[in-house]
Amino acid sequence: xxxxxxxxxxxxxxxxxxxxxxxxxxxxxxxxxxxxxxxxxxxxxxxxxxxxxxxxxxxxxxxxxxxxxxxxxxxxxxxxxxxxxxxxxxxxxxxxxxxxxxxxxxxxxxxxxxxxxxxxxxxxxxxxxxxxxxxxxxxxxxxxxxxxxxxxxxxxxxxxxxxxxxxxxxxxxxxxxxxxxxxxxxxxxxxxxxxxxxxxxxxxxxxxxxxxxxxxxxxxxxxxxxxxxxxxxxxxxxxxxxxxxxxxxxxxxxxxxxxxxxxxxxxxxxxxxxxxxxxxxxxxxxxxxxxxxxxxxxxxxxxxxxxxxxxxxxxxxxxxxxxxxxxxxxxxxxxxxxxxxxxxxxxxxxxxxxxxxxxxxxxxxxxxxxxxxxxxxxxxxxxxxxxxxxxxxxxxxxxxxxxxxxxxxxxxxxxxxxxxxxxxxxxxxxxxxxxxxxxxxxxxxxxxxxxxxxxxxxxxxxxxxxxxxxxxxx
Numbered sequence: 001x002x003x004x005x006x007x008x009x010x011x012x013x014x015x016x017x018x019x020x021x022x023x024x025x026x027x028x029x030x031x032x033x034x035x036x037x038x039x040x041x042x043x044x045x046x047x048x049x050x051x052x053x054x055x056x057x058x059x060x061x062x063x064x065x066x067x068x069x070x071x072x073x074x075x076x077x078x079x080x081x082x083x084x085x086x087x088x089x090x091x092x093x094x095x096x097x098x099x100x101x102x103x104x105x106x107x108x109x110x111x112x113x114x115x116x117x118x119x120x121x122x123x124x125x126x127x128x129x130x131x132x133x134x135x136x137x138x139x140x141x142x143x144x145x146x147x148x149x150x151x152x153x154x155x156x157x158x159x160x161x162x163x164x165x166x167x168x169x170x171x172x173x174x175x176x177x178x179x180x181x182x183x184x185x186x187x188x189x190x191x192x193x194x195x196x197x198x199x200x201x202x203x204x205x206x207x208x209x210x211x212x213x214x215x216x217x218x219x220x221x222x223x224x225x226x227x228x229x230x231x232x233x234x235x236x237x238x239x240x241x242x243x244x245x246x247x248x249x250x251x252x253x254x255x256x257x258x259x260x261x262x263x264x265x266x267x268x269x270x271x272x273x274x275x276x277x278x279x280x281x282x283x284x285x286x287x288x289x290x291x292x293x294x295x296x297x298x299x300x301x302x303x304x305x306x307x308x309x310x311x312x313x314x315x316x317x318x319x320x321x322x323x324x325x326x327x328x329x330x331x332x333x334x335x336x337x338x339x340x341x342x343x344x345x346x347x348x349x350x351x352x353x354x355x356x357x358x359x360x361x362x363x364x365x366x367x368x369x370x371x372x373x374x375x376x377x378x379x380x381x382x383x384x385x386x387x388x389x390x391x392x393x394x395x396x397x398x399x400x401x402x403x404x405x406x407x408x409x410x411x412x413x414x415x416x417x418x419x420x421x422x423x424x425x426x427x428x429x430x431x432x433x434x435x436x437x438x439x440x441x442x443x444x445x446x447x448x449x450x451x452x453x454x455x456x457x458x459x460x461x462x463x464x465x466x467x468x469x470x471x472x473x474x
Contacts, residue, residue, distance in 0.1 A: 047063070076317075088117070129152040409448070
């Protein structure tokens with residue numbers, strides 16, 4: 001169970017529709033564009049304090065809408081975070097709880113029994129499209145996006161395949177499309193640019209009916225690769241030691257410039273989407289949410305340099321960690337006439353909350369599936385905090401990286417790590433006084449630790465696919 005709460009997050013959601021009360025069905029159901037950056041840190045864009053990377057279009061979302069300061073991803077890595085986003089369930093109930101590959105291509109599939117946001121919206125009459133990186137089931141499996149509510153898919157099915165931005169092929173629905181001129185290392189066809197073109201085409205084709213466009217972009221996930229016209233803006237700006245490659249990632253002569261250029265190129269795409277919505281007459285009834293799937297990559301992986309860009313700001317941890325830096329993400333919401341421009345919200349929310357929020361905004365709150373963990377934050381978006389339910393707690397369970405759990409209970413944050421080694425000791429942090437999680441105060445607050453321990457043990461069901469032996473027998 002979850003009650004009322006607080007918020008901050010990185011994904012881009014765009015809902016196009018007329019201004020309506022969350023409690024009243026809209027005249028026309030809002031279109032939804034959900035843009036999710038990949039491994040973008042909570043401080044990688046200007047409106048969250050980034051000083052080195054230019055992001056005018058993303059910053060425009062904040063200036064013309066709402067910026068959340070305490071939003072979270074569903075998990076510290078790709079697949080389980082996306083599963084939480086799509087199904088409205090936290091890591092203790094979600095089917096996917098870690099990255100897990102299957103051969104010959106793809107990740108462990110979510111089963112047909114899972115109900116996704118796309119499936120819900122399709123039942124409400126929406127055209128549905130996913131363009132970018134999927135990672136929730138191989139082609140033809142139960143987790144294939146075409147079997148999880150999407151009418152159209154274009155992009156990478158497999159996360160590992162997405163480690164190159166110049167792939168030799170991408171998927172269009174159930175067909176493998178060869179990309180001429182690409183060899184997996186370089187080439188003529190940059191995958192992100194193909195995603196942008198498909199996204200703009202989708203908007204034009206479906207402008208006259210409600211649509212849900214999910215854009216899980218691969219930028220700025222390594223490998224660091226970007227066309228020269230974008231690289232030129234940053235090349236030579238800083239001391240930039242070459243990255244020699246390794247661990248399956250390609251080398252790059254100027255990785256800092258490359259990373260910054262990738263983010264700015266994605267920002268350009270966000271701007272083009274906003275411009276097209278205006279051109280199509282959808283601007284005034286479009287809700288735009290922008291976020292990321294998890295925190296920034298650990299320094300050195302693929303040439304990334306999170307320390308140089310201060311990608312996680314002052315927060316502890318990076319991707320793969322349930323400390324704040326691994327799960328805090330930017331969340332921006334823009335809806336002219338409905339969301340007050342330039343507002344900042346400290347409402348605490350995370351990926352499971354997006355499903356009920358969207359369904360409430362389209363006037364279909366009563367059709368949210370039973371058993372999800374999310375709590376709608378539509379009242380916060382619409383400036384009605386007195387109607388905002390708050391979650392009792394937020395919960396994360398990630399079975400990778402040694403096995404981890406985290407619970408946020410008000411300003412308190414409990415963390416358990418190394419669960420696969422039998423460790424069940426809880427660290428406790430007061431995020432209001434110690435947002436960087438530097439002072440473990442568990443010994444001083446045994447009653448809070450006990451409450452969090454109860455949540456960690458009961459707000460989950462054991463998973464045969466993703467076991468934690470020390471907990472599953474309880």
